[in-house]
Amino acid sequence: MHFRSLDDIRSACRDLPAGDAASVAAAAARQDQLTKPTGSLGQLEALALWLARWQGRAVPRLDDVSVIVFAGNHGVTAQGVSPYPAAVTAQMVANYAHGGAAINQLATLAQAKLSVVPLDLDRPTQDFTAAPAMDAAQFLAAVNAGYSAVPARCDLVAFGEMGIGNTTVAAAIAAALLGGGAGAWVGRGAGVDDEGLRRKQDVVERALARHEALLGDPLAVAMALGGRELAAILGATLAAREHRVPVLLDGFVCTAAVLPLLKLNADALAHVQAAHVSAEAAHRALLTAMNLAPLHDLGMRLGEGSGAALAILTLRAAVACHAGMATFAEAGVAGKA
DSSP states (O other): OOOOSHHHHHHHHHSOOOOOHHHHHHHHHHHHHBSSOTTTTTHHHHHHHHHHHHHTOSSOOOSSEEEEEEEOOOGGGGGOOSSSOTHHHHHHHHHHHTTOSHHHHHHHHTTOEEEEEEOOTTSOOOOTTTSOSSOHHHHHHHHHHHHHHSOSSOSEEEEEEEOTTHHHHHHHHHHHHHOSOHHHHOOOTTTOOHHHHHHHHHHHHHHHHHTGGGTTOHHHHHHHHOOHHHHHHHHHHHHHHHTTOOEEEOSHHHHHHHHHHHHHOTTTTTTEEEOBOOSSTTHHHHHHHTTOOOSBOOOOOOOTTHHHHHHHHHHHHHHHHHHHSOBHHHHTOOOOO
């Protein structure tokens, strides 16, 4: 699929494929026969059923798993919203290529293929306090880049991001679509001090005021207040739904990136799990507002897909138990009377 207009995206969101109910029923029937009390593996059982629904298999697999990190630069960094210069985005992309980042170690541990998609790093978005971050052509190019990055045949995909300044962007999107103002959503990101935090809040408030006329349109918000890596995550999440590939989202930025999809269709994130709740102040509130329950709460706030990659290991545990355990009959163990 190639989106040529915002209406194309809206249309895709209205007509989303459902999961496979028959596979869920078969997976649940298998779980009832495994050598354990019903429900005793808790969330691992629910995750196995979720994978079964979106893979279309009563016994899900995790043979082909991808972690995709999208990187973009933001004009709003000129406002001093991050303690790091914008050049760090490209430097970290190079670090990923050389295997030196946390995501490299965690993706290897999770037996996942890591790919990094830099999006016009030499061409930052516009400073959204002065103009829309992207025009329609730039936004659609980023959405399409994300869409095309997702393998059509994959057992699971995890999304991450890299972009200096992008917690400011994520906070602006959350405030625009959920209300509450900058104070409810702006956090310290990569570690701004109190003055930096006030500066971030002021930047977001000015952006909201400038683009007030757009706040009723989720895609217009994503275009005016977002960034290329967030738009790519939106496109990638749509692609995963079209291909019926289950998704793990990383932290605050990834979550904000898909909020416009949820605003367009309340069912748009049924194939998505929140990998973790990050230490970024507003992430928990954002997950709650989006009815996403995080799998982990480890105080992580790195981004780059690190929490999502770690959660792959939890899903591997769910699949190992669901696929590998014996049934009561196979083990010669008496079931419930």
